[in-house]
Structures are given as C-alpha cells and as structure tokens.
Amino acid sequence: MKKYITFYSIVLLLVSGHIMAQEEEPTEYKKRVLESVEVNLLSSYYTQDGENAAVTGGRGTEELTDIAPSINISIPLNDDDVLTVDATVSAYTSASSSNIDPFDGPQPADPFVASSGASEQDTWFGLTANYAHSSDDRNTIISGNVSFANEYDYSSIGFGGSITKLFNEKNTELQLNVNAYFDSWRPQYPIEFREGFNLSDYSFSGNPNFSSNYTQFQDESRNSYSIGVSLSQILSKSIQTSFIGDVVLQNGLLSTPHQRVYFGDFEDTMVENFTLGNDIERLPDTRTKIALGNRTNFYLNQNFILRTYYRFYTDDWGIDSHTFKAELPIKLGLNYTLYPMYRYYTQTAANDFGEYNTIVSTQEFYTSDYDLAEYDAHQYGIGFKYYDPLNKLNIGGFGLKSINLEYNYYERTTQNFNANITSLSFNFVAN
Template sequence: MGPPVPMNRAANETTIDIIGGYYQQDGTHGAVEGGRGTQQLTDVSPAIILNIPLDTVSRLSVNVGADFYSSASTDRIDFALSTPSARDVRTHGDFGYSREHKYQGIVWGVGAGVSKEYDYLSGNVTGSFAKTSRDGNRQLGLAGQVFFDQVTLITPAELRTAIIRGKNAYGTDTRQTYNLTATYSQVLSKRLQVAISTELVAQNGLLSTPFHRVYFRDNPDPNPAPPPNGDFSTRVATAARIETLPRSRFKYPVSLRLNYYATDVVQVRAFYRFYNDNFGITAHTAELELPVKVTPFFVLYPFYRYHIQTAARYFAPFQQHSVADEYYSSDYDLSAFSAHKTGLGLRYSPVYGLTRFRVPGQDAQGRPRVMRLRSLDLRYAHYQQSTDLVANIVSFDLGFAL
C-alpha cells in the first residue's frame, strides 16, 4: 500500500474495479533444473478492488483475487510431467482503512492482507501517511509494510532424505520483509510535475528456493536421479544440491518520475530507477510512456521500458559453481541481463460512463440505485530478456461507480 492521496470530489461514490490479466512466458534457463531447463509459465490473475466511503472523510478498501498458474519448470521438481507442482492457485486479500484531515492536508491509512498457495503462506500489515501543502503543489508520503512468510520446504525428488507422504512432512521455514517507502512530489509548473522516492527493503530468513537445483563442475557425488522422461542424453553425471543463499538481504532503490503535459493532446511520462543490494546486483531501469488523447474521452498510451543489471555474486550458470562455494544459485533472475518491454494501452472513459444499469436497493434519497461502467482500460506488453526469456502480457480494468 503506497502513500494515501486526498479524497476526490466523488468521495460519496463506491468504486469497483474488476481487473485481470494473462501472462505467458518461455525460456531455457529454468532454475528448477539448475539453470538449463524450461521456463514455460502461464498465469491468469483476476481480482476485484473495492473502494467504499464510510463517510465524507474515511474510506475502506478491499482487494481480493487469485492467480491460476501452470508451470512446466516446477513440474520438473519430481522429474515427471503433470505432477501436483505443475499447477497451483494463489489466493490473496488486502484490506485497508484511510482517513483524511482536510484542513490539515493529511491522509493516513492502515491495512492488512494475506496470501496463500500450496507451499507458501504470507501475511502483511501496512501503515501510511501523506501531507499535502496548502496550495496542493507539494506532497510528502510515507508508507511502511511488513510481510511474515512461511515457506514449505519442498525439495527435488532425488535430494529427499525420506519418503514424503503429504505436504506437512517437508517441514517449513520463515521469512520477514520490511519495506519503508518515502515519496516527495511537487508541481513545478502548469505542465511539469516531478516525484522522487526511495523504498528501503530488509529481508531476513529463507531467501533461497528449496526446489531450485544447482549443479557443480567439481562435485564428486554421483547423480542418483533418473533422467527426466527417460531421456538418458539429458542425464547429469554428478549430483545437484539445493540452492543456498544468505539469510539476509538489503535493497536500496531510488526512483525519479516526471509528468510533462507537452500539449493539450500529448503527455510525457518518464521514469528512472537506480537499484542496488548487498547481493551485488546493481540495476538501472528507464521507462517512457506517451499518452495521446485521440478524443476527449479516448486515450492511447504506447510505452517502452529498458532494464539492465549486473549479476549477484552468488550466481553462476549450469555446472559453473564449485562445491567449495558457501552460497550458490543458478536462478537467472540473479544473473546479469538486459531486458526490453514494449506495449500499447488504451483507456476509454466517457464523462457519463460507457453504460449504466440498476442494482438492488435504494440510495439515501430513496431512489433506485444505479451503477455505471465509468471506464475501460486494455493493455498489451511484450517482454524480451537477453537470457532468451520471452513473455507476453494482456491485462484489462473495468471501472464501475455506484
């Protein structure tokens, strides 16, 4: 939950956003097989976001949804296709309360949430504060969030020390994540707005993934595992070990955002982020979005995002680690790579909405309640990484008001 913003003039409206997306990726550096296997993944992610006014100064927010995903890479945990790890569902819910002190220009909020999937349970608590200047041109926002995670230690089939019967036999470990975000935004002119922010992150506990294999160039232990799908040409002669990473991590990103209204028709949105952490990763991300107002109610916004990063000191490709290493991973998320993301979005939001219809009940004046579909957003993006990972993302947002 980011810093809250002041209530708008439609503070008496309940808003409902039905959002969803389809994500599909493929690649050849899956961490489950030591950095050389499939990365095929699909994910469908519907959600509903409610913003409910309790009175003229306070609001309740609710965000509930699910991710239905299918992963060919995690299917290789047991070296057998169509195992339970191939498909999973993540359900999540976040709930928040915010209150505005209008004459002081202050909005504060609190919240909590939970997320659950087969091998993972997470809870979080949040708090936020924002102070806006009297002229509305400057705002300072602060937000904090703490996650408490419990992870089931599912290991690759050949590395299990006993016959596993049921999820509870694997054992568990924990992780805590602490986020602190500070954002300062200012209107510099009628056309230019700027915001600078930093998000300090500290993590403690299990930071490695227990079913990620790592293969070594000098491991003397033979591989006890049968080859996947009976293909002996893919067999690795020496045994794998479980990915091992330090149990603490600190991240230090700083970002700058500019919004420039070039004309009444074209807007320029620019974003830059510098990232550094104690794993040894340094990254730069730049994004440019150009919303074009085709009509007063119809906007097209092409966008481009570029990312480049160095490798973590604990990363090495397939069979490049030594057994003498204290920490090791072949997860290409920790590798050095560059990535390009391009796409196009559209937003249609007529002043009176796209359509309206009656819903059960009456308003405060005893009139029939009417809900309107106020906006429609569609977005497509293509993502390509220098490691040969390729992904396509389609998302939508149907905005309703009651």
C-alpha cells in the same frame, strides 16, 4: 516474476427549525474524499518461455501460463474515510515447477519437457484491506493496511501504514510509508532430496553420491520490512515530478527450496534424460535493498502527455540495476486515449550466481536462478483507454467509468527468455 461489489448510500442530515437558530453557525460544505463506491475488475493473462529454469539448475524449460482475475472495491464510509479491499486469484501452469518431481508423469524425465504430475499447476490467492482517513482540510491522509497471501508452499501476512502531507496549496506532497511481511515456507524439495527417494529404484549412470552437501533448511520463515518516502512537486502548469526512495530489509529463508544447483566438481548422476541435483539453492539469510527513483510528467499539449520514470537499485547481494520507462498517452477525442510505452532494464549479477555445472561445492552460497544473473531487458507495450466521467452506460446500478486494455511484450536480450502480458480492466462507479 505480483497484484471491485457493494452498494453504499449517503444520507445528508438537514437541520431546520427556529429554536436557537440565531446561535447556530452556518454549516461549511466539505467535499467527500470519495463520492460513491468504486469497483475495479481486472484480469490478466501471462505467458513466458525460456531455457534457463531455476528449478532444474539454470537449464530447462521455463514455459508458464498464468491467469489472474482480481477485484478492487473502494467504499466511502463517510466524508473522510475510505475502505479499499483488493482480492486476487492467480492460477498458473508451470513446466519448470512440474520438474520438482520429473518422475511423476508417464513420459521420460527431461528438464526441457514438462512433467504432467501434481506440481505442474497451482493457485495463489491474495487479499489486502486498506483504511484511509483524510483531515478536514484534506492536507493530511493517514492509512493502514493488512494483507494475506497463500500458495501451495508458503503463506504470508503483512501490515503497513502511511502518512501523507500536502503543502503549498496542495502543490507539494510528502508521503512516508512502512510495511512488514511475515512469510512461512512449506518447503517442496526436489524429489531426489526427499525422504524415501532411493536411487537404486532407478536405472542411473554416474555418481551415486550425488547430494553429499544436502541438508534441509532449519529456519522456514522469512520476514521483510520496508520504509519508503516520496516527495511530489508541481513545478509548473506543464511539469510535475516526484522523487521516491525505498529501503527493504529481509531476513530468514531467502533461498527457494525447490531450486536445484549443479556442481562443476561433481560427476553428474543421470536418470533417464534428467540430471539429479547436487544441492538446493543456498543464499545468505539477510538482504538489504535500496532503491531511488523519479517520476516526471510533461504536459505537451491537450492531446499529448509524456510520462517518464527512472529507478536505480542496489543490494548487498551484488546486484545493481537501472530502470527507465517512458509512456506517451495520446488523447483521441474526449473519451479515448492511446498510450504506447517502452521500458528498459539492466542489472549486474548477484555475487553468488553461477551457471549450470560451474559452481564449486566448497562455496558457502550459490544459485543458478537467472533472475539473479546479469542481463538486459526490453519491454514494449501499447494500451487503450475509454474514459467516461458521466458514466452513461449503467450495469446493475453501477456506471461504467473506464475500460483499459493493455498488451506488453518482454524479452531479455542476454538470455533466451520472453513473455507476453495482456490485461483488461473495467472501472465502475455506484449511481
């Protein structure tokens, strides 16, 4: 279940005069990589609901709302270099996260009811800067990036870079990219596992020794390293295809500390309407992910383009998945495009996944996070784009290049989970 305000001026130096003019070579025109500053403003609104919250061991409300405005600014530093800065703020309210401490609200604790305590809402912030340099012939592009993200329970810093080569009169493109992310957890354990929690302070029923397996994590870091390669080829005037491969290696704390697990061989311990967890999620401290994909676009005629995407994914936790997506942009005149889309996804379950109260306490690893369960998912969407290359509408020295409005409905057919995603973006170009 993540991510646009400066003016920039261009100065041309004209060389004139008669001194040694006969020895000077004529200046060859070189098109700038980016003609002027571009600003993209994006805002998305996301809602979801379901009954398999990982915070409460795969049983409980998954209701969540998220508002995420972001701004992306691309600045041409000269003919060859572009600096891009992206900033996103994500403010969410989560019923499941509120039940990290279900006893901090006025209502009786219940996994299917949101607590009104401090853990109900939070804000995520992310910032990325990318610097790209293109060669004089525009056949080589080298870029580097740095990123930072922070939330209430973790911080992340990332570094990466890529090199892109164009061949065959720019009909063939090969790209290699590498990235590394270094995360630090600030674990927010469920309230019953925290120091100071005393079961005798509550009226309870069941097993008083509800957490005999529990110990805190000693390693609170998580590192991720990825390498990706893509090959794009224009096959004809009407077909373009690209093949994509990615490998991700992770190590460290890959479990989520605030997600509970319930054992089938333990008697439940009830406080009000809430069952106390027997342990927290425990997963292997290494993971290898491999993904192979293809994107192919078919130009059908001047009004229709078919865009297709397929990806196969596998990892050493036991998950295999297939993703298929199709999009059909339909041009409505010179400035408008309507694009319906559909995405299908299916995956197998992770080796260590178990439903509520089915896991055995003697297992080494376990989770009840339904993101790691077996399921099928469908996503239906519609988008509308206004595009004006002449930027006729001007606002504060910027011309409006495009407006994009998109809506998607997502559902998992094997679980009672659904989501709605609406996004709106504006792209401006400095005049």
